[in-house]
Amino acid sequence: MSRGIGEASRRFIPIVSWLPRYKKAWLARDVIAGFTIWGLLIPEMIAYASLAGLPPQAGLYTLLASLALYAVFGTSRHLVVAGTSASAVLVFSAVTALNPDDTARYAALAGGVILLAGILFILAGLLRLGFITQFLSRPVMAGFVFGLAIFVTVSQLPKIFGIEKGHGDTVEQFGHLVTSLGSTSMVTLAVGAGALVLLFGLERFAPRVPGGIVALVLGIVISSVFGLAGHGVATIGAIPTGLPSIGFPDLHAGDLWVLVPSALGMVLVMFSESLGAAQTFAEKYRYRIDPNQEMIALGTANLGSGFLGGLAAGGSLSQSAVNEGAGARSQMSPLVASVLSLVTVIALTPVFKNLPEAVLGALIIHAVSHLMKVGEMRRYYRLVPREFWIGMLTLAGVIVLDVLPGLILGVGTSLLLLVYRASKPRLSVLGADPHDPGAYVDIQRDPAGVTVPGVLVMRPDAALFYANAQSVADGVEAAAHSSGAATRVVILDLDATDEIDITSAESLDKVSAALDREHVQLALAHVHHPTLALAREAGLLTTLSDERVFPNIAAALAWASDAGSNGSKNGGRPE
Template identity: 30%
Template sequence: MRSAASFTARVLGARSMLLSSLHGYRSSWVIGDLVAALTLLAIAVPEQLATARLAGMPPITGFYAFVAGSVMFALLGSNPQMSVGADSTIAPLFAVGIAAVVSAVAPGYVWLIGILAVTVGVVVALVGLLRLGWVAEFLSAPIISGFLGGVAIIIVVHQLPDLLGLPGASGSTLHRVGVTLSGLHSINGWALGIGVGVFIIVVVAERIDRRLPGAFVGLIGSTILVAAMKLHAHGVMVLGAVAHGAPHLGLHGLSWSALGPVAPIAGVVALVIVSQTAATTRAFADQGAYEVDVNRDFLGVGAGNIVAGLVGAFPVNASPPRTAAVVSAAGRTQVAELAAAGALVLLIPAVALLEDLPLATLAAILIFIATRIVPIRDLVDIARYDRFEFGLALITLLTVALVGVEQGITVAVALAILDRTRLTARPHLHVLGRIPSTTSWAPLDGSEHAIAIPGVLVVLFSTPLWYANAGRFRTDLTAAVDHAGHSLGLVVLDAMGMTDLDYTGARTLREMLEHLDHSEVSFAMARTNKTVRAALARSGLLARIGEDHLFASVGEAVNALHP
């Protein structure tokens, strides 16, 4: 009976997770959600087409990606306002990575992108199911800022040929820049004029009101202009015939040999998706004063990626700009995303009308998106705060833009961890003094009121004692003992910040005890936690020090052992 009741509870719990933002839906929310859906649709149509091109995929797959991401997140996610779909942040990452394996014009490219999307989806969903979202915390703010700056450079460099009406180039970022510069004498004035005009429309609309569909207006207007003036004859490159039939279901070319080159790219893309999803859902939840389950949101985005791959599209991600548009249009629930996805499905047959859409329009939209991605203010703030962390951001930016995304993130994370290790390995041993008329103790070099007690040395080591800093601990403590002179009778180690003690640290502490015993100086520890006590017991130091020399506070130790 208990097992049946438990199973029933799990089933009911799973059902309560589905479409959670629609629970308790009110009729007063309908108008706001439908207005948000129209706003989202006007933004999504040009953006998804442009992102599909950035990903090197057929334009229609951008619509499939948006529908898959929106529906699956609405079904499984917890954030009622977040929009999920094709995203320009991750598109150049996997496009560059997969293009290094197989040419973007080869049939295998689309197949590998589908396999990549499913692989990314499985990884992101597992992060949610296993509650492993903390892995994204290895991407510090400077690294993320540098990464976004590098992505923005990649987007601009990739789109410049289309904006200028020049033939496209392949290869590294520097090679693409070189090819573009060498062809400046062949700029198509019509294409450049259209691109600049669309860019201005989008910027002005954004400045007036984010809800204004500047990109959609530019898309429709430029398409009509090209068709009416027959600008094909003037060399303006257009989108051309767009396949708009049903998606091809399933995975093609799936094999172990295909998964090999896809796996590392999927890992990087998944890490970026986890970071951006967590940041987006938390930011808008705080703004809207509602609760979210970040791990459920990972599950929703992961499921969206899996479905996107299975319908022949590409990886999807949480979108801060589109989510902001939903919020500003008074959207309250995932009804807005579902309605926009449904309307987009109905519009798919009409995609054929966009065959005269100039590529310069899509390039202008993507370049505008790139200007919003690059975190100039954050980079300036980081530079003002700390030169080393700004160096991390700059290294990430340049490596991502010029070498590769995986290499950029790997190098920056490795440097950041090395820097944290360096700081932890060089901690400062604080000598404490008592503040008169209180039971408090404070560093002598940080408080004007702290007074040293004659014959007593109290030190604070506010970090784990481990192999990287054990030598520094021995050196500093020995120097403090020597400085105290022959009158020293008691040393108290305040272990408040010592959260761990490894073998090397324990051996170093034993050496210091032997040194103090030789000088006939007593030793005690204050504020040790369970982990350190267990380490002391395993190493035999607990018996050496004595349980009666472990105290709850520095004051208790001094009062008990100093006459």
């Protein structure tokens, strides 16, 4: 009993496994890495809180929960789980769709969608649904985050120019910005533009210097010394000092119709980004990531952040790269950063009072600029134009429709394309490989393949299932007719099909009957036991008897060579 409990705890609480084996030699590097990511995350979290439409302290509260909880439950040694630009925008999009009438209501809805995302994460992890990100193709994700970056940049430009933010989609907001340029605050523009030049300049010429911290400190110092708030420059104002209270948001049943789909979209995006980052470092340092446990870890991080009034939390490749570059050896580094964040919340929040909003806008624009991967989109266009256009459709959907509808549009289009391609599998005509006895090749790709007169050997280059069964049946009939009267046997190789459904079995029966009327016999090769067992039990193969089912192509060809003169012979047992 105790052994079972121990194994379960090691599986679901990975810190139980790695902490007792922690090497003291790692501590110095982990502490340095912890200080480094703390310095990076503080300005980013304050900025992302603004992006999510929440007060600055929400970003700091996120760090108290997400860093520590992921260190306890996560399986990556290098992943940093905190607020991200994508998750912040998704929260903003979900909450504003419900038109909250005050800040308290807005905060409750934001907390609700974050908690729902946490619950969905944990349920998906317990149900072992870690494969769900396979439905988000690379081009769709690239187009989504590119569109997200444009959406975020346009939403932050009013802070740089010191004008009121517009309403509507990205196009409408940009139009409002252009028509409002006459009311630009030149002092605010100088602060925002200066912060942008500083951030991009340091990244280009001094990449090891933490640009976020430098911009944050200079913004606070200059604002305090010159009293920028008195010159029309908006600042974030006082941030409450002390620990946050734990609470459950007051939600209405009607809110769930919007929040649940939004939370599901957040889960897909955050898990895809997090798992990609985690696997990058796992491959580099040769350790294993458990995708299902990662879902549980992200779920606990979001539950903790939601109860504290923080942001949605996910893994970030850029933040994790900083952690790894600073020498992190284990999950101890985010634990150190969490302790430092606790100190910040208790004692250091008054420091940020005079931070200009324009500097926050610059920090956000700089952060999301790395998501505008033009080179990657060009590569998709060069390699597979069809997938490039799906990515561009997703990008356009985010800009014109909104964040979540844009994601749904991209995923839906990808799934439709997947179903379409699966419904049209290629049918290869096979011939014996003259260089490899017992092997068969596609004669269209290798004309040296040897065929048997009067026998057509075909193989669908995909598993047979209900969506493509009719297409395969039509292809077999068409090939038999086009080959002329000389064809007397068609052998269909089903090696790719491990199981069969009712629709597919009925289609095979129908094509067999159709060929029989043309005095052409259909035989099956490489029929696996599950396929034949279902067909027998359901009585689906009434025309195609066991005498035409063979364990391999060679056995089917041997039967076919005698079929014309001696009739059908027993084909033996299938695989």
